[in-house]
Amino acid sequence: MKPRMLDLYCCQGGATRGYQLAGFHVTGVDIDPQPRYCGEQFIQADAIDFLRTRRDWIRETFTMAGASPPCQRYTRAWKIQQREHPDLIGPTREALEDVGLPYVIENVEEARSELRNPIMLCGAMPEFGLRTYRHRLFEAGGGLVLAQPDHPVHTAPLTKMGRPRKPGEMAHYVGNFSGVQEARDDMGMPWANRDGLRECIPPVYAEYVGLAAMAQLRETAVA
């Protein structure tokens, strides 16, 4: 029996695929239907409401939880447009702490002040070897500990928006980017479309988190 991971705000399953690669059986939760979702089980629900109303069942069923609340509240583009987006990081943490499982909350760099002692993962780290920098922060809680890998200096230039990528350049998959197949190949997400790729964390980041969690689970089982 594989340990079970609850992946909140799962979208098409970038994080889910990484947790699967680390050895978890994954249940995804998203407020929208996700016909492309790659996990073993999908539940359409509001993530915080789901945590609150199914708390005991979640505690009994899952070993760990991951959450990727939407980042629009924190990104520069949306601040410029001055649109209001609710803070979901704080209420998600509160609901996760109430459940009591080890957890990780992932978000963009602009949300750093909302996260507690996050580590930062970058595609250029030797652990990942991606062709996109795609910085993402990960807060660990509920007893989970994550190590910060060394961050290499960025030497490869970013591909200019709307231009094809030249050899040695790093892609930036945001907005209405072009090159969906290239993004699928870069991320390791052949099932995803542009919307899922724009939103996703690269599966290798979640695999890193999932493997650390697995190692800690084994230690706890032995102790």
Ligand SMILES: C[S@@+](CC[C@H](N)C(=O)[O-])C[C@H]1O[C@@H](n2cnc3c(N)ncnc32)[C@H](O)[C@@H]1O
């Ligand atoms: C940044 S994406 C998550 C990306 C995902 N972790 C991945 O790696 O592919 C955020 C997702 O949160 C979903 N979402 C937004 N508000 C939500 C809510 N209140 N409850 C559950 N899901 C929500 C959106 O539909 C979107 O799919």
